Amino acid sequence: MRIKRWTAVLAATAVVLTACGADNGTETDAETGGDPGIDDAEDGDVDEGDDVDEGDDAAAASGDDVSLRWRTRPDNDAETNLYNSVSEEIDAGWDGVGLEYEPGGSETSSYQDVLRTEIAGGTAPDVFWIPGTDIADFASRGLILDLRDSAEASDAYAGDEAYAPGPMELLTVDPDTQESGQSLWGLPRDVSTFVFYLNNDLIAEAGAPDPRELDEAGEWDWDSFREVAAAVDGLGGDIQGFGMNNWWANPGIWMNSAGGGFFNEDRTASNVGSDESVMGLEFLSGLYQDGLGVPYGEDSQPPYQAGQVGMQLSGRWSTPAYRENDFDWDVVNIPAGPAGAVNWTFWGAYVVNANTEHPEEAFDLVTRLTDGEVQASIAELGANIPSRVDDEDTIDEFLTFAPPENNQAFIDGLANSEPEGPLWEGDWPAFDSILAPAIEGVLAGDISLEEFQSTIDDQLNATFE
Amino acid sequence: MTAISLPSFRLPRLLEASKWLTVVLAWRVLHLLASGTALWFATTSATLEGPASIAANAAALTLVALDLGAIVGLARGRPVGRSLSLAADYLTFLGAVLLLLHVNRIFVGLDALGETFGRGIPFGIVAIAAWVVTGWGEQNNKLVTTRKYARYVAYAAIAAMLVAVGILPGVATFVARTLQPLQLGFLTIALASGYLAWRTFQTDVALEMDVKNRTTRTLDGLLFVSPNALGFVAFFAGPLLFSLFVSLTEWDAFGEPVFVGLANYAQILGLNVAVVGAGESASAALAAGYQPWFSLGNVVIGARDxxxxxxxxxxxxxxxxxxxxxxxxxxxxxxxxxxxxxxxxxxxxxxxxxxxxxxxxxxxxxxxxxxxxxxxxxxxxxxxxxxxxxxxxxxxxxxxxxxxxxxxxxxxxxxxxxxxxxxxxxxxxxxxxxxxxxxxxxxxxxxxxxxxxxxxxxxxxxxxxxxxxxxxxxxxxxxxxxxxxxxxxxxxxxxxxxxxxxxxxxxxxxxxxxxxxxxxxxxxxxxxxxxxxxxxxxxxxxxxxxxxxxxxx
Missing domain, CATH: 1.10.3720.10 (MetI-like)
Structure with missing residues (x-):
């Protein structure tokens, strides 16, 4: 009995001790401020001695001075693999720095929630990607670094003007002065715009005009959109004229194209209750009340992929999935409203954890990850558009990544678009929490446009206080 | 079969019971000074903040209270003094061991162990299979030789599994890290507290203080339930109380919590009932800060949230x-x-x-x-x-x-x-x-x-x-x-x-x-x-x- 007891005790102790060997330092304190009380450079198990940064066991083991962890939110496995290979490529060509790539979860698996929790726990990566709408929240809470000084000291930084101007304008806001071009909170990983993905077979079957030809002729507007949607819907059965998912941005393009929008000029108050914004919602609401689309709130992607929806509103990120479509498909820019075809520029940025021990190297990594070549290799997968605008070849190359044939629609969308953006003087999650249910009510016919218009701005403006 | 016997190891009992109690009393005074210093550090330190600060304060305060109680009890020759002293030493022992493991990054390593553990699984399976064989024919004393060799195979497989998983670099790293001053300090405290607790727990000390059998049995029981009870306190009751404290604050998990008293509860539970007049909107009828939540006829209930x-x-x-x-x-x-x-x-x-x-x-x-x-x-x-x-x-x-x-x-x-x-x-x-x-x-x-x-x-x-x-x-x-x-x-x-x-x-x-x-x-x-x-x-x-x-x- 004693032997068994000793064996059990020894085995348990051994497993605990073995953990020391298994700890390869990937969760080191140095990068994330995990445990400043440990000084690995003094451990005696590091050969590089004084040259080795404190806490970087992994880096020490690989001969690198610095170990950096970074994370993005990939949309699929192919992107995960690509980001892994990008990480390995940069790692191999970067002396003294070791990289570890961590794919984050999807949007619906609460990527940002997990990230914030890790930041609070001191275990977040050195460099991570966040959506543009979250920049202000992260910056104002002191979770990410202002990189302006690092940028000015860096030879690798191509300059603010090398990136898409809309996102850069919002990424360089100084929270104190509210002016752009001051701070630098990160660099945009990529950009995207909305298009309508077309089911050309259904449109042809319905005898409706081709939206791409209408667009080319300058006749692609709300009326012709409705005409095409009605024609396709008229095919009957389970066929729907158009589809768009329940997401804040989708109703937004109709408001934008009507001349309205979510915010006033300087983004300090709501503009949702303006006549123009309500006009956009009125048009959209009419489409739903007439039963021309997949009911708002239902996932319209599966029926589109099943060949039952004529036009599906989505961004570039849907392209990889739609390449599996077994019908003739392409894309077209959004239809013009009274104020034109005013799109969104969707973007997210690589930012640097405020707790990183290696801010200079982390900024260097951000510049490498947003390099034109890296962006082109990721864009080739089809999920996004490069954010670099200083090299025309990058965009020219993007246009060749077919299908869809009409990649120009994405670029046209960029030309006239509102950048999805952080609210430097408001609370975006609170704003979204109020606006989204209200729009659901309008589109379902449960809330009248008059009631919506008379109450919405008061509610939304409270989130700016 | 030749039985494998391991040497029986017993800790030496230093000093007889009455003298030992004097040592314990002196130790308690020293321990109180250390606990008090820890409490002062936890209270004033700028490096400790949020939940870590609360946990450190709670731990130090507990030790100070136990020490004070133990000193009074021991000085008066009351059995409760011994019990409190045991509790203080036991908690100090556990705390020192956990801190030693923490600074040696064992817990992070256990996480990473998942990646290397797979290498040891084949050996683990062999070990389990061999161990099963050791039980064959045991009741009627058959297959003696087979069982003997199976036991050797089981031990060898366990050893191989540990080597495959990484016991050798693990032990080397652990020893190297433990030889650092901070870790040696924790090790010393753990050994000293462990020995003090063990020695004070011995029967002769209990008899010296006229400890009743019922108290001894209670202490035995508490010792057995302590892993679960401490886990409950650390991972359930502690966070629960912490969330109660947080509910009285405004806190975003990154900065310092700002105490707001019952303001959060007032915001959540605030209701207002009003009668809507002709031509009046529900919002206007309600008191400021309330929004319509529910209405019945011309009666509207407003809520702050x-x-x-x-x-x-x-x-x-x-x-x-x-x-x-x-x-x-x-x-x-x-x-x-x-x-x-x-x-x-x-x-x-x-x-x-x-x-x-x-x-x-x-x-x-x-x-x-x-x-x-x-x-x-x-x-x-x-x-x-x-x-x-x-x-x-x-x-x-x-x-x-x-x-x-x-x-x-x-x-x-x-x-x-x-x-x-x-x-x-x-x-x-x-x-x-x-x-x-x-x-x-x-x-x-x-x-x-x-x-x-x-x-x-x-x-x-x-x-x-x-x-x-x-x-x-x-x-x-x-x-x-x-x-x-x-x-x-x-x-x-x-x-x-x-x-x-x-x-x-x-x-x-x-x-x-x-x-x-x-x-x-x-x-x-x-x-x-x-x-x-x-x-x-x-x-x-x-x-x-x-x-x-x-x-x-």
């Missing part, structure tokens, strides 16, 4: 439907499953499967089924209506094309369907266990008295199932009030996530998640959690009272 009250209304409606739908059918299903029909065990397993399937998997499948355009539910409904419409003499039915997930009037019932489907089987198994405990002679006697099947069910089975019914209703009710996972998966694109169309499926847990993890108002989220706790507690208390009243006739 209408979303919270909407979540309460939703969860009450949900519970009102989901609780009976997941318990009453379960009872009848259990009655069916209690029969001796062929393949009845297979059916029992089939009905139980939904409850062991993951919430996410179940909800994802239901999301596909509920899809209004390509989902199976609407497809079946359409097919049935088409069939009915083809029948003569029947009126024509319209196909409702229900929007299960996007219609605010229906979405909550979609959740009820999913929840009930998941828990009917589980509850049926609980009822089944209860049914199998019902005394069959009662049924036989009733049958002789002429009772029919329903009368027997009503007057014998149901009363006999009261304890089971209480458990089923209470546990299912608690689950309904904590609804979260199903919402989040069924309504992933609404804002808040899980809130459903027009917040029609917003539940208190979804709301507190939204407040905590999306809006980073952890103080407010904690307050919501405590209000929900009170609600659940009240629900359970009512169930208990009802159960007790029924039991007492």
């Amino acid at each position: 209408p979303l919270f009250w909407q979540s309460i209304r939703n969860i009450v409606f949900f519970t009102a439907f989901a609780l009976p739908l997941s318990t009453i059918p379960a009872l009848f299903l259990a009655t069916l499953l209690n029969s001796k029909a062929p393949f009845i065990k297979v059916f029992r397993a089939i009905y139980f499967i939904p409850s062991i399937a993951g919430v996410v998997a179940v909800a994802l499948i239901w999301r596909q089924l509920f899809d209004s355009t390509i989902g199976w539910l609407n497809y079946i409904i359409s097919a049935v209506i088409a069939f009915l419409n083809r029948l003569p003499l029947l009126p024509q039915f319209a196909d409702p094309r229900l929007q299960w997930l996007s219609d605010a009037d229906i979405a909550l019932f979609s959740l009820v369907i999913v929840f009930s489907w998941m828990f009917i089987g589980y509850n049926a198994v609980l009822f089944l266990a209860g049914l199998q405990g019902v005394d069959n002679t009662l049924h036989e006697a009733a049958m002789l008295d002429g009772a029919n099947r329903w009368q027997r069910f009503r007057n014998i089975t149901l009363p006999a199932l009261r304890p089971t019914t209480f458990f089923v209703v209470a546990s299912t009710g608690i689950l309904t009030l904590q609804l979260f996972g199903e919402n989040v998966v069924l309504f992933p694109t609404t804002t808040p996530i899980g809130g459903g169309p027009q917040n029609s499926t917003l539940t208190p847990v979804v709301y507190l998640y939204e407040q905590g993890f999306r809006r980073f108002s952890f103080g407010y989220a904690s307050a919501v959690a405590w209000v929900l706790f009170v609600l659940i507690f009240a629900f359970t208390l009512v169930q208990f009272r009802r159960q007790r009243a029924e039991a007492e006739g």
Whole structure:
């Protein structure tokens, strides 16, 4: 009995001790401020001695001075693999720095929630990607670094003007002065715009005009959109004229194209209750009340992929999935409203954890990850558009990544678009929490446009206080 | 077989009991000074903040209190002094060991061990197989040689497994790290405290202090339950109390909490009732800071946080439907499953499967089924209506094309369907266990008295199932009030996530998640959690009272 007891005790102790060997330092304190009380450079198990940064066991083991962890939110496995290979490529060509790539979860698996929790726990990566709408929240809470000084000291930084101007304008806001071009909170990983993905077979079957030809002729507007949607819907059965998912941005393009929008000029108050914004919602609401689309709130992607929806509103990120479509498909820019075809520029940025021990190297990594070549290799997968605008070849190359044939629609969308953006003087999650249910009510016919218009701005403006 | 014997190791008992108690008293004074210094450091340190600061303060304060009590007790020769001293040394020992493991990064390593552990699995399997062989023929003393070699094989396999997993570099790293001054300090404290606790625990010391047997047995018991009790304090009671503290603050998890007293509770629970005059809007009739939540005629109830009250209304409606739908059918299903029909065990397993399937998997499948355009539910409904419409003499039915997930009037019932489907089987198994405990002679006697099947069910089975019914209703009710996972998966694109169309499926847990993890108002989220706790507690208390009243006739 004693032997068994000793064996059990020894085995348990051994497993605990073995953990020391298994700890390869990937969760080191140095990068994330995990445990400043440990000084690995003094451990005696590091050969590089004084040259080795404190806490970087992994880096020490690989001969690198610095170990950096970074994370993005990939949309699929192919992107995960690509980001892994990008990480390995940069790692191999970067002396003294070791990289570890961590794919984050999807949007619906609460990527940002997990990230914030890790930041609070001191275990977040050195460099991570966040959506543009979250920049202000992260910056104002002191979770990410202002990189302006690092940028000015860096030879690798191509300059603010090398990136898409809309996102850069919002990424360089100084929270104190509210002016752009001051701070630098990160660099945009990529950009995207909305298009309508077309089911050309259904449109042809319905005898409706081709939206791409209408667009080319300058006749692609709300009326012709409705005409095409009605024609396709008229095919009957389970066929729907158009589809768009329940997401804040989708109703937004109709408001934008009507001349309205979510915010006033300087983004300090709501503009949702303006006549123009309500006009956009009125048009959209009419489409739903007439039963021309997949009911708002239902996932319209599966029926589109099943060949039952004529036009599906989505961004570039849907392209990889739609390449599996077994019908003739392409894309077209959004239809013009009274104020034109005013799109969104969707973007997210690589930012640097405020707790990183290696801010200079982390900024260097951000510049490498947003390099034109890296962006082109990721864009080739089809999920996004490069954010670099200083090299025309990058965009020219993007246009060749077919299908869809009409990649120009994405670029046209960029030309006239509102950048999805952080609210430097408001609370975006609170704003979204109020606006989204209200729009659901309008589109379902449960809330009248008059009631919506008379109450919405008061509610939304409270989130700016 | 030659038995393998290991040397018997006993710690030496330094000093006789009376002198040892003097040493313990001196040690307690030193320990008090150290604990007091730790408390001062924890209170004034700028490096410790948030939960770490609270934990350090609580630990240091506990040690100071134990030391003070032990010193007084030991000085007066009271047994309680020994008990408190033991507790202080035991906690110091555990704390020092944990800190040593922490600074040696064992816990991080255990996480990383998952990557290397696979290398040792083949050896582990061999070790288990060999260990099984060592038991063959043991009772009638056969296969002695085989068992002996199997034991050697088992030991060798365990050793090989440890080597494969990385014991050698692990031990080397551990030793190297432990030789650092900080780690040596923790090791010394651990060894000293461990020895002090062990020596003070010995019988001669207990006898010296006239410790009663009952106290010794109590200490033995406390020692045995201490791993669980300390785990409970560290991982349940501690965080629970911490969340109570957080609920009195405004805190975003990154900075320092700002104490706001009961302001969060006032914001959550604030209600205002007003009568709306002619031509007056509901908002204008309410006091400032209140928004309309509910109206009946010209009476409007306003809330300072209408979303919270909407979540309460939703969860009450949900519970009102989901609780009976997941318990009453379960009872009848259990009655069916209690029969001796062929393949009845297979059916029992089939009905139980939904409850062991993951919430996410179940909800994802239901999301596909509920899809209004390509989902199976609407497809079946359409097919049935088409069939009915083809029948003569029947009126024509319209196909409702229900929007299960996007219609605010229906979405909550979609959740009820999913929840009930998941828990009917589980509850049926609980009822089944209860049914199998019902005394069959009662049924036989009733049958002789002429009772029919329903009368027997009503007057014998149901009363006999009261304890089971209480458990089923209470546990299912608690689950309904904590609804979260199903919402989040069924309504992933609404804002808040899980809130459903027009917040029609917003539940208190979804709301507190939204407040905590999306809006980073952890103080407010904690307050919501405590209000929900009170609600659940009240629900359970009512169930208990009802159960007790029924039991007492």
